[in-house]
Amino acid sequence: MSEHKASVLLVGGGSVGAIAALNIESSGQAAVTIVCRSNFQAVLDDGYSIESCDHGSLRGWRPSSVVNKVPLVADGLHFDYIVCVTKNVADVPPPVSDLIRPAVSPGKTVIVLIQNGLNIEKPLLAAFPQNVVLSGVSLIGANEPEPGFVQQDFPDTLFVGAFRNQSRDVADEKAAAEDFVKIYSAGGKTQCSYNADVGWTRWRKLVYNACLNPICAITGLDTGRIRLADGAVEGLVRPAMAEIVAAAKACGHELPETVDMDMIEMDPLTMYLPPSMLSDVRKGNFIEYENILGEPLREGEKLSVAMPTVRVLYHLCQAIQWKNKELKGLVSVPPKGSFVAPVVEG
Ligand SMILES: NC(=O)C1=CN([C@@H]2O[C@H](COP(=O)(O)OP(=O)(O)OC[C@H]3O[C@@H](n4cnc5c(N)ncnc54)[C@H](OP(=O)(O)O)[C@@H]3O)[C@@H](O)[C@H]2O)C=CC1
Ligand SMILES: CC(C)(CO)C(=O)C(=O)O
Known part of the structure; x- marks a missing residue:
């Protein structure tokens, strides 16, 4: 049997x-x-x-x-x-x-x-x-x-x-x-x-996903190239990661002090790994920005955590999504107006 x-x-x-x-x-x-x-x-x-x-x-x-x-x-x-x-x-x-x-x-x-x-x-x-x-x-x-x-x-x-x-x-x-x-x-x-601690594990992974996914998706650079690009890690990735770590802490999830570098160095540089959100942008797919960025942002700000970098990333992703929604007919825009000055005779 x-x-x-x-x-x-x-x-x-x-x-x-x-x-x-x-x-x-x-x-x-x-x-x-x-x-x-x-x-x-x-x-x-x-x-x-x-x-x-x-x-x-x-x-x-x-x-x-x-x-x-x-x-x-x-x-x-x-x-x-x-x-x-x-x-x-x-x-x-x-x-x-x-x-x-x-x-x-x-x-x-x-x-x-x-x-x-x-x-x-x-x-x-x-x-x-x-x-x-x-x-x-x-x-x-x-x-x-x-x-x-x-x-x-x-x-x-x-x-x-x-x-x-x-x-x-x-x-x-x-x-x-x-x-x-x-x-x-x-x-x-x-x-x-x-x-056992699903919340801690999800916040830890967000240190990668809420930061590297949108930054790579917006810039078009994979995780190897973003590490090589002038100023990107110190000016964008680490500030965003610090905000996610602070939001996680406010929500009761203390992450290791090294979590930012752990995540940045998780995949070998020469793997040139495109995070899933970058793959979606390249394919013209919708992006998961609400669960990956919007939710941690809302949870953090609800507890008075300052998250200016993540907020900017969120709104840039929102604009990318809107562009895609227009292309796929989910939103429509008013027809283009005519802005040519009328010809005055005589
Ligand atoms: N890729 C990665 O390395 C990682 C991804 N993740 C997460 O895993 C999840 C899956 O990601 P990934 O495998 O990369 O995504 P993919 O885009 O490769 O695959 C998703 C699949 O789901 C299908 N699908 C979507 N909506 C529907 C629907 N309404 N009905 C039927 N099929 C549907 C898609 O079809 P279609 O092609 O038609 O859109 C596609 O085949 C995501 O949440 C992602 O963030 C987590 C860790 C790593
Ligand atoms: C961390 C990574 C890159 C794969 O494990 C991922 O979660 C993604 O591509 O969204």
Whole structure:
């Protein structure tokens, strides 16, 4: 008799999602249905091509099932886990909660958010108050330069813990997180560990994401070049990082004194890693600036932390997003007026 496999719906088969699906399937303990969008046909026809520092070169790799729509759970269909690995773009519909709603079994499905940013759990806990919602903080340098072609340059390190849901037992939440860690780690190609202090871990990662992501996205420079560029680290990156560290402290999360340099030097300079927000700008995608910059800024300023650099980065990202919204028809501008002075006869 075959062993029971956990059923996993992975929503967002882009770069991090493809590697996550690979880790989960490699366990032999779970079957993944992956939801793809722009790369659906490429992945369906040819599978993923993966060049990975953890997994090596793979051609034509597919998880158990590839679909282009979140399935409706009915007639006995049920997912043990829904792993959300879309970009979490809070100011562009649909919200993640609406996207996954058809597949959520209330009180049963464990929802895992492998996404950057702060307060991303709030809409999920509001929409699914009976479900366990897990945090996945990922350190992985992954990109998808062409549909279905995924490059991973930085080893996948995933920290998983529960976002506190007042209507659930703490022990159940911890057990769900530990079960997911077991599945994700079982293939032996990645580092995935249980993380009790989800808030601390998210703020620590924001020291990178709220600073390097927007600065690289705005300047068009990857994390290697930003370190080489005149004045960028001392004039922009470190002041922004100091503000995030101060906001984290005000929110009760004391980060190590070396956290700024730890984050700046995390990926080797010559990896020339484009943070995910820079990749999005290059592809003309929307950026996750509300969860990555807006939320830490609002939390910090609410507690009277001065965050002038982060505020400027936030508004520059807001303008970049607006430009993209106009290009994609989400906002419209009044027609151009006529400013030519009328010809006066005689
Ligand atoms: N890349 C990295 O190295 C890291 C990324 N992260 C975080 O991980 C998360 C995922 O990032 P990443 O993998 O880089 O992102 P990608 O853009 O590579 O992948 C996201 C995928 O989700 C799909 N998607 C988005 N919205 C929907 C939707 N409504 N329905 C179906 N599919 C959808 C996208 O499709 P489409 O192509 O059509 O847009 C795309 O395939 C983000 O929160 C990011 O910040 C964290 C650590 C590192
Ligand atoms: C830190 C990094 C670069 C990858 O781990 C990331 O989180 C991102 O690209 O958004």
